[in-house]
Every structure is written in C-alpha cells, then in structure tokens.
Amino acid sequence: MDVKSTKNFVFWLFCQFELITCSYLMEPWEKVLFYSFNLSMVGMLFYTTYVCAAAHVSTGLQFLWNLLGNQHENAVSVVK
Amino acid sequence: NHIVHNGGLYKRPFNEAFEETPMLVAVLTYVGYGVLTLFGYLRDFMRQWKIEKCQNATEREEQKDFVPLYQDFENFYNRNLYMRIRDSWNRPICSVPGAKVDMMERVSHDYNWTFTYTGRVIKDIINMGSYNYLGFAQNAGACQEAAAKVLSQYGAGVCSTRHEMGNLDKHEELEKLVARFLGVESAMAYGMGFATNSMNIPALVSKGCLILSDELNHASLVLGARLSGATIRIFKHNNMQSLEKLLKDAIVHGQPRTRRPWKKILILVEGIYSMEGSIVRLPEVIALKKKYKSYLYLDEAHSIGALGPSGRGVVEYFGLNPEDVDVMMGTFTKSFGAAGGYIGGKKELIDYLRTYSHSAVYATSMSPPVVEQIITSVKCIMGEDGTTIGEARVQQLAENTRYFRRRLKEMGFIIYGNEDSPVVPLMLYMPAKIGAFGREMLKRNIGVVVVGFPATPIIESRARFCLSAAHTKEMLDTALKEINEVGDLLQLKYSRRRLVPLLDRPFDETTYEETED
Numbered sequence: 339m340d341v342k343s344t345k346n347f348v349f350w351l352f353c354q355f356e357l358i359t360c361s362y363l364m365e366p367w368e369k370v371l372f373y374s375f376n377l378s379m380v381g382m383l384f385y386t387t388y389v390c391a392a393a394h395v396s397t398g399l400q401f402l403w404n405l406l407g408n409q410h411e412n413a414v415s416v417v418k
Numbered sequence: 419n420h421i422v423h424n425g426g427l428y429k430r431p432f433n434e435a436f437e438e439t440p441m442l443v444a445v446l447t448y449v450g451y452g453v454l455t456l457f458g459y460l461r462d463f464m465r466q467w468k469i470e471k472c473q474n475a476t477e478r479e480e481q482k483d484f485v486p487l488y489q490d491f492e493n494f495y496n497r498n499l500y501m502r503i504r505d506s507w508n509r510p511i512c513s514v515p516g517a518k519v520d521m522m523e524r525v526s527h528d529y530n531w532t533f534t535y536t537g538r539v540i541k542d543i544i545n546m547g548s549y550n551y552l553g554f555a556q557n558a559g560a561c562q563e564a565a566a567k568v569l570s571q572y573g574a575g576v577c578s579t580r581h582e583m584g585n586l587d588k589h590e591e592l593e594k595l596v597a598r599f600l601g602v603e604s605a606m607a608y609g610m611g612f613a614t615n616s617m618n619i620p621a622l623v624s625k626g627c628l629i630l631s632d633e634l635n636h637a638s639l640v641l642g643a644r645l646s647g648a649t650i651r652i653f654k655h656n657n658m659q660s661l662e663k664l665l666k667d668a669i670v671h672g673q674p675r676t677r678r679p680w681k682k683i684l685i686l687v688e689g690i691y692s693m694e695g696s697i698v699r700l701p702e703v704i705a706l707k708k709k710y711k712s713y714l715y716l717d718e719a720h721s722i723g724a725l726g727p728s729g730r731g732v733v734e735y736f737g738l739n740p741e742d743v744d745v746m747m748g749t750f751t752k753s754f755g756a757a758g759g760y761i762g763g764k765k766e767l768i769d770y771l772r773t774y775s776h777s778a779v780y781a782t783s784m785s786p787p788v789v790e791q792i793i794t795s796v797k798c799i800m801g802e803d804g805t806t807i808g809e810a811r812v813q814q815l816a817e818n819t820r821y822f823r824r825r826l827k828e829m830g831f832i833i834y835g836n837e838d839s840p841v842v843p844l845m846l847y848m849p850a851k852i853g854a855f856g857r858e859m860l861k862r863n864i865g866v867v868v869v870g871f872p873a874t875p876i877i878e879s880r881a882r883f884c885l886s887a888a889h890t891k892e893m894l895d896t897a898l899k900e901i902n903e904v905g906d907l908l909q910l911k912y913s914r915r916r917l918v919p920l921l922d923r924p925f926d927e928t929t930y931e932e933t934e935d
Contacts, residue, residue, distance in 0.1 A: 354909055360450040360850040363502040365529055368457055 427701035429737045433837040434656075434696055439847065439877065440912055447847045447877045451499075454849060458498030473531045474501075495871065499849060504530040506856030506868050512539060514557040515548040517888035519865060540863070544893050546883045547867035551724040551840055552811045553888030554755030554795045560803065561755065561794040565787040572786035580772075584783035592789050596760050599796050600730065601740040604769070605762035607792075608777045609784045611719060611749030612638040614759030617777035619686075619715070620646040621770075622745065627682040628668050630661060630712075634694060639686050639717060648684075649674070655694070658702045661685070665710040683712035689721025689732035689748075693874055693882070695835020695843050697721070700732055704742045715745040723753025724840050729799045729812040735838070756791040758784050811887035815840055818885045818894060825898050830911035834880070842883040843869075844901075844910070851908050852879050858907065862900040 356362040361372050464470040474497050477487055488497075505526060513520040521540045524533040548555065556562060568588070578584035589607060597605040608614045619642030623629060627648040631639060633655040643650050651668075653660040665683070672679050685707060687698045698716075707714045718731045726734030731748070733740050740746065746762040761771060772778055799808035819840045826833050832845040846852055849870065856868045870879035889897075905911050 350907075353907075357850045357854060357908060358446050358450060358848060360454050360848075362850045363454070363853055364457065372453070372457075 427705060432697075432699070434835065436694070436696075436834050437832045437913060439845075440914065443847050443912055444877055447849070450848050450850060451876070454499055454502075458494060461498060462494070473528070492872070501530050503849070503853030503856070503870075505533070506853060509865070510535075515545060515550060515555050516557075517545055517550075517553065517886055517890070517893060518542045519545040519548070521860075521865065540860075543860070543863050543865045544889075544897050545865050545886075546897060547865050548886070549720070549752040549884055550755070550886040550888060551720075551753045551815055551884070552729070552755075552795070552799065552808075553886050554753070554791075554798075555888075556755070560798065561791050564794045565791045568790035569787040574785055574787065576783050576785060578783070579780060580778045580783045586783070586786060586789070588786050588789045588793070589783060592784075592793055593760075595793055595796055597762055599800060600746055600762045601733075602746060602762040602764070604765045604767075605760050606768050606771055606775075606778070607750075607758055607760045607784060607789075608775075609758050609781055610777075611751050611757070611759035613777050613781060614747060614749070614761060615639050615717065616642040616645060617781070618747075618761060618771060618775050619643055619684075621774045621776065622646075622715075623648045623682055623684050626673065626680070627684065628680040629684050629686060630664050630668075631686040632656070632688065632691075632698075634691050635686055635688060636692075636717065636719070639688070643686065655691070656696055656699055658699055658706065661703070662706055665706060665712065669710055683710070684715055685712055686715050687717070689716060689718035689725070690836075690839050690841055692720050692841050693843065693869065693880075695833075695839045695841040697725070697732060697735070697836040697839055700736050700738060704738060708742075713744040714742075715747065716743045718746065718748040719759075720752055720841060722748040723799060723812075724815060725838065727812070728809065729753070750788075750792050754792050754795040756788045756795070758788065758792070815885065815887040818887065818889055818891075821891070822883070822885055822894055822898070826901070827913070829898075829902055829905060830913045830915070831901075831905060832913045840885040842885065843880040844883065845912065846879050846881055846910060847877055847912070849879065851910065854908055855881055855904060855910070858904045859900065862904070864897050864900050 353362075359372070361369050364372065461470065465472040475488065477484065487493075505524075510522045510524070511519050512522055519542075521543055523536045523538045523540050525536055526533050554561060572586065572588070576584045576586070580589070592607050593605050596607065597603065608617075615636070615638035619629075619639070623643075623646045625647040627646075629643045629646070629648045629650045631643055631650055631652055633652050651664050653664050668680055668683055671677065685703060687700075687703060689700075690697055700716075703714060706712075716732070721732040721735070723729045723731070725732050728734065731746075733743060733746070740762075744763060745767065747759065748762075749759045750756040751758070761768065794803070797803045798805070799812065801808055816838070819838060819842075823833060823837060823842060826842065826844065834843045834845065835841065846855055846868065852868045852870050856866065859866045866881050866883065868879070868881045874880060885894075
C-alpha cells in the first residue's frame with residue numbers, strides 16, 4: 339500500500355533527524371523542549387516569509403507588469 | 419603487476435586506506451555535539467540550582483568553596499554525554515568469550531545512572547568484540563586439559579616475585595619456547611601486558627635518551643616513555659618522512675641545551691594499531707633504524723599470532739629478520755587466550771632486564787595454569803603438538819579477515835586500516851549513532867565494541883570488530899547481514915567509493931593522491 343510505505347519513509351526520515359541532532363539520546367522532557375524550540379523557529383520562519391517576502395514579491399511583479407505595459411503602449415503609439 | 423618502489427623493501431603489496439570524513443557528515447557531527455553540549459549546560463544548571471537530583475559525584479557541602487574538582491571538560495563529557503550511551507560498555511558476560519558468548523541482560527530505569535539485572539541470560543551472541551584472533555579462548559580442548567592438569571599440580575597462586583621464590587620451571591620452559599617461536603635468542607615473560615611496556619621502557623632508556631614514538635601509540639607505551647624521563651618526540655602516524663625528519667634533526671642537533679649527542683635513540687612502534695587497524699611500515703622503519711643507528715622497540719600486542727603465514731607476527735608478515743628488531747614485545751592476551759606479556763631479544767638484553775626491570779623485581783610472576791595455556795597454544799600454532807590445528811587457524815583468520823573487509827567495503831561503509839589486519843574499525847562519526855549502533859546490534863544478537871572520545875578523536879567515533887579464527891563463514895554472513903540492515907537503518911554507508919591508496923613511491927612535491935571513482 340502506498341500510504342504505508344510513505345508513512346514508513348516519513349518515520350525513517352524522522353529517525354534520521356533524531357539521530358543527527360542527538361534527540362534520540364534525550365529524555366522525554368528534553369525532547370519536548372527541543373522539538374518545541376525547533377517548531378517555534380520554523381513557525382517564525384514561515385510567518386516572516388508570509389509577511390515580508392509576499393509583499394516584496396507582489397511589489398516586484400507589479401513593477402514588471404508596469405514595464406511590460408509601458409512597452410506595449412509605446413509600441414502601439416509608434417505603429418499608430 | 420605491482421611495481422614496487424622504496425628500493426624493493428616491500429615483498430608484498432601494502433594496501434592501507436583511511437578514507438576522508440565527508441564534509442556533510444563532519445558538520446552534522448559537530449551539530450549533534452553542539453546540541454548535546456547545550457543540553458549538558460542546561461542539566462548542569464538544573465543540578466546546581468537543585469531543580470534536578472544530582473546523581474553524579476560532587477564535592478561535599480563543606481568543600482563547595484574549595485577549587486572545583488569536576489568542572490573540567492572530561493567530567494562534563496562524562497556526566498552529560500557518556501552517561502546517555504553508557505549501556506553499550508561494561509556489559510557483563512557469563513561464559514567463555516569464544517565465537518559466541520552469553521550475556522546477562524540489564525535494564526536501566528533512570529537513564530543509565532544505575533542498572534538492574536533482569537535475571538535473564540541472552541545466549542549465543544555472536545562475539546565480534548573479543549581479542550580472540552586464533553580462537554584459543556576455549557573451555558574445552560587440549561589447552562584447557564593441560565591447564566587443568568597443571569592447576570591440580572601447582573595450584574593457582576605463585577605467592578612470590580620472579581626474583582624471590584616465584585621462578586617456576588614452567589616459566590623457564592615458557593621463555594625458551596617463546597624465544598624459539600619468535601626466532602630470537604632469549605625471551606622473558608611477565609604477568610601483565612600493560613606492565614610489560616610501562617615497567618620495562620624505564621629500564622631501557624633514561625634521561626639523556628630520545629624516544630621517537632608514533633602518534634597513536636597505546637597508553638602503556640606512552641606511560642612507560644613518560645616514566646623513563648627521556649625526551650619524547652612524536653612522529654605522524656605511520657609516516658616515514660616524519661620519522662626520518664625527526665631522526666635527522668636528532669642526529670644533527672643533539673640534546674636541546676648542551677648539543678651533546680643523544681645517549682640512545684629508541685623508536686616505539688606497534689605491529690597493529692588497534693584503533694585504526696593499520697600495520698606499521700616495518701621494512702622502512704628498519705631501514706631508517708639501520709641508517710641512523712637507533713634502536714627499535716616493536717609492540718606486537720595485536721599482531722603476534724594474527725599476521726604472518728605461520729602466525730609469528732609482523733616481522734614474518736614482511737619477510738624480515740627478527741634480529742633486526744632490538745626489542746620485540748608482545749602480549750599473550752590476544753592470540754593465545756591467556757594473560758601476560760613477553761619481551762624477546764638478544765641474550766644480554768634479556769639478562770639485563772631480568773635484573774633491572776621493575777616488573778621482574780616487584781610484580782608477582784605468572785600463574786601456572788596461565789603459563790600452561792600459553793605453552794600449549796604456542797606449541798599448537800607451531801605445529802609441535804602433532805596436529806595441524808594451529809596452521810589451519812592462522813589460515814582461517816587470514817581468510818576471515820579478507821572476506822569480512824571486502825564485504826564491508828562493498829556494502830559502502832568507511833573502513834579504516836590495512837587489508838590484512840584482523841582489527842576492522844567501521845566509522846560511525848555521530849554521537850547518537852554510537853549508542854544506537856551498540857543497542858541495535860545487541861537486539862539482533864551480535865555483540866560489538868563501539869569506541870568514542872577520548873579513545874578516538876572527537877568526531878571520529880567508530881565500531882571496532884575483532885575477527886577470530888573461531889568465526890565460521892555462517893557466523894560472518896549472519897553478522898554481515900545484520901550490519902547491512904543496521905547500516906541502512908542508521909544511514910552509516912558514508913563511503914563515496916573514492917579509494918585513496920597510500921603512496922607506495924617516494925614522496926616529493928610533485929606527487930599527489932590518486933583517486934578512482
């Protein structure tokens with residue numbers, strides 16, 4: 339079943355993360371502390387991306403659109 | 419088709435490789451150690467402010483204002499890192515450490531601070547950790563019967579030192595036999611291998627002499643060198659250019675302040691280095707020793723019985739003359755299934771050591787059943803007991819070594835050391851994998867020895883397999899299958915298959931390492 343093998347793969351990935359960051363060796367309360375710290379960091383990263391990066395990307399797209407629009411208008415006026 | 423350089427010193431190809439640590443693995447290892455260090459600081463903080471119960475050794479209340487005793491890095495490492503993976507060491511075994519061993523099961527309910535025995539015995543664990551190279555760790559057979567007979571004749575204790583009343587006829591017989599086995603004039607046996615090194619080097623060298631010791635020498639050699647009071651200089655591991663440079667400097671400049679010539683120059687090397695699995699470049703060392711007129715002390719603790727077509731050690735492996743090595747030292751612990759050490763050499767040297775060695779004067783002599791075990795096993799290896807068991811075992815060990823190393827390399831693990839050495843270090847690198855490897859292998863009924871800091875550099879932790887002639891091919895295949903499984907589970911197959919064979923030609927500025935993809 340594809341779902342089972344995906345689940346196994348995700349679990350194996352999580353085990354590798356545990357081994358690399360040595361959370362495999364930690365006591366349960368230490369694991370809770372460590373994972374909550376990691377998840378809060380990742381959450382803040384997503385929030386920052388949403389707030390700042392989205393604004394930058396939309397400004398950039400607007401600029402590009404204006405550039406293309408002007409070109410189109412200039413070309414049309416010359417032909418006229 | 420092997421073109422031999424170095425003036426034709428090597429009669430056989432010398433294949434040694436130490437694959438470099440992959441950069442990503444090194445970075446991730448440091449990340450792991452960083453996380454553990456942070457949590458170590460947190461736990462120490464909690465222990466100091468009494469938020470958590472302190473279970474390790476601390477000073478008494480009255481001594482809290484004194485200079486702190488447990489603040490150095492070693493104690494920090496011990497409390498916070500070693501304790502987490504401590505269950506892989508000091509495992510109690512309850513049978514003879516042959517190819518298969520029984521182990522007492524133990525659990526810990528407070529994260530390895532204390533252990534309790536469940537009462538169950540785990541039977542028939544494949545033993546990949548004992549130094550049992552020729553399989554003489556047996557509780558049945560010719561050696562055991564002879565030792566039992568001698569035990570009933572002489573008893574177990576000697577109750578004296580060699581000088582006083584402890585020199586038995588068994589000891590004389592053993593020493594003559596060992597001298598014949600090694601091909602030297604005379605030999606002397608001691609009760610403890612560590613004490614052989616640490617107590618005899620001070621008898622051979624003193625202040626005003628120079629000791630050139632390999633970087634990765636054993637603690638017994640280092641202790642003996644330091645106790646002697648001689649000047650110690652270290653050369654890079656198995657690196658003959660480094661050794662030659664040190665020798666040249668020693669001859670040219672002499673002693674540091676007075677510029678007098680050194681009284682003696684002693685080179686300390688080992689036959690097989692047990693943490694790396696590398697074999698010493700003995701032909702080159704002997705050539706250098708003869709050129710610069712120095713003495714050679716060869717510690718064959720792991721190589722005696724394990725190398726060479728008839729098991730006589732690294733000198734026979736390279737086809738050299740035993741008389742070229744001034745002091746041949748070895749132990750009976752690894753290949754002979756007993757305990758103790760020996761030193762072999764010229765008769766004048768051994769007679770001097772009989773009088774002036776600390777171990778001879780102060781240490782109790784070897785116990786008679788142990789001596790008989792050594793005598794019987796040496797006779798077996800030499801073939802003098804009328805059977806070909808010894809020869810068969812030496813060949814079986816060589817076959818096992820080649821097979822095991824080849825299969826592990828094919829699987830993609832990073833293996834250090836020489837192709838022919840029965841000590842096989844498998845690199846683990848990350849601290850969590852040290853504990854995980856030991857536990858997973860025990861779950862699959864294989865006992866391994868894992869090694870970390872401080873026995874190895876901090877990022878190069880490893881699992882060390884010691885092969886034995888007692889391992890059958892089926893046992894090795896089972897072990898290899900399990901190692902393969904655990905390697906996939908823990909992602910241990912780091913090798914990028916870029917074999918960098920060590921240079922066999924003269925080193926100059928234009929040579930660079932070969933890589934093959």
